[in-house]
Amino acid sequence: MSEPRRVLLGVCGGVAVYKAAELVRELQRRGAVVRVMMTRAAEEFVRPLTFAALTGHKVYTSMWDLPAGQTAMEHIEQAQWAEVLLIAPATAHTLARLSAGLADDLLSTTYLATQARVVLAPAMNVNMWNHAATRSNLETLERRGHRIVAPGSGYLACGMTGDGRLAETEAIVQAVLEQSVLNPASSAPQPPAQDLAGETVLITAGGTREPIDAVRFIGNRSSGRMGYALAEAARCRGARVILVSAATALRVPEECEVMPVETAEEMHAAVLDRLPQATIVIKAAAVSDFRVRQVAVTKLHRDDPPKIELQPTVDIVRSVVEKKAPETLVISFAAEMGLDVERARKKLLRKGADAVFLNDISRPGVGFDASRNAGVFLTMEAEVRLPESSKSEVANRILDQIVLLRAGRAVAQ
Numbered sequence: 382m383s384e385p386r387r388v389l390l391g392v393c394g395g396v397a398v399y400k401a402a403e404l405v406r407e408l409q410r411r412g413a414v415v416r417v418m419m420t421r422a423a424e425e426f427v428r429p430l431t432f433a434a435l436t437g438h439k440v441y442t443s444m445w446d447l448p449a450g451q452t453a454m455e456h457i458e459q460a461q462w463a464e465v466l467l468i469a470p471a472t473a474h475t476l477a478r479l480s481a482g483l484a485d486d487l488l489s490t491t492y493l494a495t496q497a498r499v500v501l502a503p504a505m506n507v508n509m510w511n512h513a514a515t516r517s518n519l520e521t522l523e524r525r526g527h528r529i530v531a532p533g534s535g536y537l538a539c540g541m542t543g544d545g546r547l548a549e550t551e552a553i554v555q556a557v558l559e560q561s562v563l564n565p566a567s568s569a570p571q572p573p574a575q576d577l578a579g580e581t582v583l584i585t586a587g588g589t590r591e592p593i594d595a596v597r598f599i600g601n602r603s604s605g606r607m608g609y610a611l612a613e614a615a616r617c618r619g620a621r622v623i624l625v626s627a628a629t630a631l632r633v634p635e636e637c638e639v640m641p642v643e644t645a646e647e648m649h650a651a652v653l654d655r656l657p658q659a660t661i662v663i664k665a666a667a668v669s670d671f672r673v674r675q676v677a678v679t680k681l682h683r684d685d686p687p688k689i690e691l692q693p694t695v696d697i698v699r700s701v702v703e704k705k706a707p708e709t710l711v712i713s714f715a716a717e718m719g720l721d722v723e724r725a726r727k728k729l730l731r732k733g734a735d736a737v738f739l740n741d742i743s744r745p746g747v748g749f750d751a752s753r754n755a756g757v758f759l760t761m762e763a764e765v766r767l768p769e770s771s772k773s774e775v776a777n778r779i780l781d782q783i784v785l786l787r788a789g790r791a792v793a794q
């Protein structure tokens with residue numbers, strides 16, 4: 382039995398605080414013993430008595446109140462007692478505190494003192510959620526190995542609509558129960574599985590640039606981060622990686638062969654050049670759909686504005702599908718405004734790729750020019766939703782699906 386039994390629930394001061402009571406009940410129903418720790422702000426929303434009644438245990442609120450019989454080392458004791466520290470709802474403020482390593486209240490001090498697995502379920506106003514400060518705090522916490530249960534989308538208590546609503550109780554409980562705390566082997570950091578050993582993964586990344594004149598170009602806002610995250614993850618999982626990279630400002634990933642290109646035409650040539658070596662092709666680049674028919678050799682002048690005629694660029698995925706070896710897998714990317722699964726599936730069918738990763742670029746903070754991503758991994762038979770997380774996490778989940786495809790198994794939910 383590896384499911385956690387002792388869950389310390391940290392409750393912060395947000396409107397979703399009332400949902401923490403339901404969380405306590407559901408965790409108990411699934412066999413966990415729950416203790417609750419509240420921030421000062423959380424007490425403004427609900428009294429500790431609610432949680433004391435539900436848990437049958439005292440609720441921890443302060444480092445400084447010491448009623449008779451209570452030890453002064455409460456934070457250490459609870460930190461050691463817990464197998465999982467779940468913070469729900471986690472406010473923007475608490476995420477910032479944890480990310481910075483501050484220890485100015487009982488919950489943040491317990492966080493620093495514990496060796497328990499940490500699960501964070503944020504809830505806040507959509508603009509707070511999308512703020513660069515919150516994004517960067519979440520990235521730091523995710524890099525530490527904490528599980529972030531991303532909030533859902535919908536009508537928020539502040540009257541706005543968007544991301545920020547506390548995730549469903551079931552999703553949070555599931556994330557807690559997935560922490561295999563009683564299994565020492567799984568709680569230690571594990572080296573990545575070498576499940577791509579023997580594969581040569583050809584990845585395209587970045588945004589192509591199509592020249593207009595000697596100094597200008599048509600470009601796009603792709604940062605290249607998704608393709609680079611895939612390259613890094615594939616290499617860690619034992620693959621040889623060839624990265625065909627259009628413009629990015631990113632550091633070249635270690636031990637990957639990098640082929641810098643600029644235009645769609647150059648990317649096409651580089652991909653076809655290396656295709657015979659590839660066993661998996663992942664087309665993560667944002668390739669311009671158009672190029673300028675007549676590129677000016679000098680710099681155009683503002684007093685004589687040109688009419689620019691565009692023509693379609695070469696379809697790299699189609700060429701790859703035509704020329705590849707039968708066993709080579711081809712995964713394309715579709716960045717769309719909205720998640721239109723049927724449209725993406727038709728595109729998959731038309732192009733003959735084995736799978737497509739569809740991501741919704743209309744959501745702020747996700748996809749294009751962002752550090753996080755979310756989307757749907759689609760094959761002809763199945764669709765797997767990959768929840769919002771860092772691009773490195775999404776890269777690994779995409780590679781999981783590719784490994785399943787390679788093994789010839791149905792893509793599992």
Ligand SMILES: Cc1cc2nc3c(=O)[nH]c(=O)nc-3n(C[C@H](O)[C@H](O)[C@H](O)COP(=O)(O)O)c2cc1C
Pocket residue numbers: 392393394395396397420421422423471472473474475476504505506509
């Ligand atoms: C009515 C009200 C609702 C709030 N809801 C949220 C919320 O949902 N998420 C959030 O991050 N902050 C929210 N805040 C702000 C936090 O309460 C504030 O940042 C506080 O310092 C959080 O402290 P804590 O993280 O120690 O609990 C809300 C504030 C008020 C007054």
